[in-house]
Amino acid sequence: MSESTNGGTNGGTNGRRLRIGVIGLGIGRMHIEGWRQHPQVEVVAIADADPVRLAAVGDQFGIPGRHTSAEAMLAAESLDVVSVCTPNKFHKDLTLAALAAGCHVLCEKPMAMNADEGREMLAAAERASRRLMINFSYRFSAQSRALKAQVDGGVFGEFYFGRTVWHRRRGMPGFGGWFGTKALAGGGPLIDLGVHRLDLALWLMGYPKPTWVMGATYDPIARELADKAGKTFDVEDLATAFIRFENGATLALEASWAANIAEAELMETRLLGTKAGLLQKNLHEGYTFDAHLYTELNGAPFDLHLHQAATPAPSAMHDYADAILGDRPHPAPGEEGLIVMELLDAIYESARTGAPVKL
Structure with a gap:
């Protein structure tokens, strides 16, 4: 471009x-x-x-x-x-x-x-x-920006593994509406929720080039609920994927609207680097987040907690x-949106065929 x-x-x-x-x-x-x-x-x-x-x-x-x-x-x-x-x-x-x-x-x-x-x-x-x-x-919060500043400052070294998640126990948006209709939405929680956590992880990792994807999708909970309620629902209620990148790093991705878990809402992005690791996780099953850095200083393990910024970040x-x-240059350019879209396509294709998809 x-x-x-x-x-x-x-x-x-x-x-x-x-x-x-x-x-x-x-x-x-x-x-x-x-x-x-x-x-x-x-x-x-x-x-x-x-x-x-x-x-x-x-x-x-x-x-x-x-x-x-x-x-x-x-x-x-x-x-x-x-x-x-x-x-x-x-x-x-x-x-x-x-x-x-x-x-x-x-x-x-x-x-x-x-x-x-x-x-x-x-x-x-x-x-x-x-x-x-x-x-x-999700990359525009003060906390996410602070984490990115540490990444760009070399604090974490090279990221080699990550897991990024957004699960809901029961949280299907507008059940029976356009979110659950493939012709209008294109997919379920993967394309609705997972896209946020996927972009956040890729952005922190520096958007490495993906080489192949293995994915799976499921719908046992929402499908039964939709059938009983007479609602339209033809997308997944849970998706998972494993992505490998050209630099050898890997990333696990999970997203659901319906899963038998303890939390009403669970959002978490964990990245492991050669010098340190990070964790961003939602608090109290809500939409505020905590962030931690895990490293070793002078031969001893240290955990660092990111304090919240005094003022909110610009939108x-x-x-x-x-x-x-x-x-x-502007942030979140269409080129990065396309990489995410190619990954989502590959995950759905892998889920359909039961085989890895090369990119």
Whole structure:
């Protein structure tokens, strides 16, 4: 890819304020809040097919441009950046439309339904000389950034093994809705939850090049519940994978919406390095996290605990705006989103065939 999708002279705004449009007002509300953190950004337009939600969100944030379709928004508004916050099935087409309208795009994870769609999105960004960023939100916390700073400072040496997990005891989002429908979501907890923990581990590891994947998927709990309730459910409720990289490192990945475990919610990323190891884990089965570093000092084992930052980290949207305004490379570029998508495709293919998949 040229610099046009991840920085370079085509990405700048010559000092202008960025005008933002948001498509989809479920997770899109969080995008609006994230964009509003930046003093040189204004969310001027929103689009959602639900007129009640459109009015409520527009009133809540005082957004003037309100449209019941993305097409209407793109035709009527002059926008610099568009957030795509819809079900996965629509990520590709809406990204292509926004790029064709001259906008940079921040697309929710996963990037697309599959890697072929992701490649099409990257090619379109290249042609349009516009940026494409994926909202891998778990790398943007203050804690994750602090861990990455230690990685980049050489504290851990070389990572050679990791395990990254997101399990729920019973936590199927919108049971019977689009999350459990393969035609709309592309998959189950692997593509919904696992994608976050996978990106976080890969980002901390420096995005090593994967060479092969072995995966498996299961649906015994959710399938029975769906059948009893008469709900649509044709994706997995648990997925697991083992990934090997060109540098010899390996990573185990696990994700579930339904598993017979003690915790209501378990999120954990553990990486082992030649100098030290790290663990990031959620606290009290919730959405706050603890982080630890394990090493040896002067012949004795030492455990270090990361204290929480005094102030929260900037949002992904804030970082994206800064990169565009400063004409600098942006975080979480589409190229990394594509690597994640290729891995997800390989895991599902391996689960289907029962054999490893080479990349």
